[in-house]
Amino acid sequence: MLTGKVLRNRYRILQFLGGGAFGETYLAEDLDLPNHPKFVVKQLKPKISQAEVLQVARRLFENEARYLYQLGNLSPQIPKLLAHFEENGEFYLVQEFVDGDDLSAEIIPGKKWSEQAVILLLQEILEVLVIVHQQNIIHRDIKPKNLMRRKEDGKIVLIDFGAVKEVKGLGVDTQGQVTSTIVIGSNGYMPNEQANSKPKLASDIYAVGIIGIQALLGKLPQEFQEDPKTGEIIWQTEVNVSKKLANILNKMVNYHFSQRYQSADEALQALKSVSSKPLSFLPFTVQKLGSTKKILIYSCLGVIVFISLGSILINSANRPKAVPSNNTLNNVDINISTQTLPDVKLVCPETTLPSLDNKKYWVVGRTRYYDLPENKFTGKGILTLPNNQYKGWDRYDGEIKNNKFNGCGTYTFANGNSYVGQFENGFYQGKGKLVCKNGQEFIGNFRKGFFDGEGIFISNKGLRKGGVWEDGKLKGGENITVSCDAIY
Missing domain, CATH: 1.10.510.10 (Transferase(Phosphotransferase) domain 1)
Structure with a gap:
């Protein structure tokens, strides 16, 4: 020795x-x-x-x-x-x-x-x-x-x-x-x-x-x-x-x-030729499009999340070129709207996430499971998955059923964006709050990953737009663009 x-x-x-x-x-x-x-x-x-x-x-x-x-x-x-x-x-x-x-x-x-x-x-x-x-x-x-x-x-x-x-x-x-x-x-x-x-x-x-x-x-x-x-x-x-x-x-x-x-x-x-990649979470962008898209961006052992908020950027090469306009809500100085905003109350509590330092976990593929008995995919726990683009880890804290996000939970992206609210079979479904790293928020109803139902968008300059949303678009509203990442 x-x-x-x-x-x-x-x-x-x-x-x-x-x-x-x-x-x-x-x-x-x-x-x-x-x-x-x-x-x-x-x-x-x-x-x-x-x-x-x-x-x-x-x-x-x-x-x-x-x-x-x-x-x-x-x-x-x-x-x-x-x-x-x-x-x-x-x-x-x-x-x-x-x-x-x-x-x-x-x-x-x-x-x-x-x-x-x-x-x-x-x-x-x-x-x-x-x-x-x-x-x-x-x-x-x-x-x-x-x-x-x-x-x-x-x-x-x-x-x-x-x-x-x-x-x-x-x-x-x-x-x-x-x-x-x-x-x-x-x-x-x-x-x-x-x-x-x-x-x-x-x-x-x-x-x-x-x-x-x-x-x-x-x-x-x-x-x-x-x-x-x-x-x-x-x-x-x-x-x-x-x-x-x-x-x-x-x-x-x-x-x-x-x-x-x-x-x-x-x-x-x-x-x-048989892979369904990409299998990692990436930052998302919301745009009003002629037709909305649903893109699978995470799948691991049956856990499926669709974040079909109008459109999702899979990588910078495929990023659509946005045209700035007077009604763009991203990073602009506009007076706070005087319209009557819906009263949206969250069902799931916002909580401080526990530290994962020295916390035991088990692994399947590239996913780490915390606070769940090994090989059990139902209960309340924490999942993490590496996000190579941002050299960090995406993280889910919340309820899981049959290896899908079900119930209340918080999903935090490696780049700082996050969602807290209700999930159903892996989708953002129910009432929730989407928080962008640049300070912008959407609080309201989601259906299969889309803004859908009553909700409020709050820009990082104080502009508020509220009403009834359908498939990620504001019904009866202007032709608007909403972005978590400033790309203009």
Whole structure:
């Protein structure tokens, strides 16, 4: 154990994180930098200390360090290599510390994932793996333990590139030749050609497919059934999924590598054809249009929210160009209206949201569940989902029934917009209050996500417009534009 030691007069070992037959991993702090930031130190040990073995181990170690350095600079979802060195005949890697939990905390035996959650998960994994395969590098040990869910943004980080394990597996045969005595990979996730020491890029694809089937079935790979004649995995009899997804997974885990997708990019493109993304909340804009639209902007394990407030901006590239006019309500100085405004009273109370610091949660896909018993999707709790555009988390506090927002709740967007009020089957439905980060508000009735019924709009300059709204438009009112985000 290295705990307490200082390596290279710089890296003080704080804590043992884990280890096995190939080496040990530690949490360390850098004494040379302000605030002593934390890093991961991996100690790699050849079994035999003979000069020939050390020479080959050194070459493998240098190659692996080069790969890690190359990949860490290409993607923020691969830990950066910060240092590699040899000290007292032992080899060390210093890498970026990833604060999070690996996917074995999410993919739990007995818990079956929905089809859409699995599609999203596979896409997340493959998006990282594309970077690796583009450099013609095979990971060789993809499994839930080597996929970290980073707490900061909820993204998957690929860790522990398998080739470093070869250093520990070196030995000398009876003729004095240095040999590798192990097969790199993990049982259940390793295809036949990799077990025979002939891995391909398609070997990584096999492992990703196995993870998908594992999540769908709620079983460990060792529990999967196989066809004794062909070696193919038998899994479709245990779960109901679309034919498209089944075909993709079967191709990913085909017994023979030549029949699989040949790279991560190829598999990713196939999955995108069956995905219903986007699956994240984004800021919304309300406009009076000739015809209103309903756009699905969040779906995870049956939780569905439509915020069809006339129109929703999915991304800046698709943002409609608004034409300023004298009756625009956004960011303008107009005297407060003298019209009689409806008396709208909220049904759901506005409350201070509790802090999530040090609060326990469980995870399905990219959604975190707080204050709900694990695998229970009915009750009162908190859900969070990463919003990558704003580098934060969207959050729902309130009542849930059958994994949909039902009852009173508060939905807070990562960019500061929020809604408090009634929900029904995932929609804003009933009385509620929509608050924009720029200070504008709509208080009134909603139906399936639209302003519908009596309500009041209050601009951030004090203008109030009230009356009866229908499908997001003010009946009998002017041709107005309402926007949470100033885009004019």
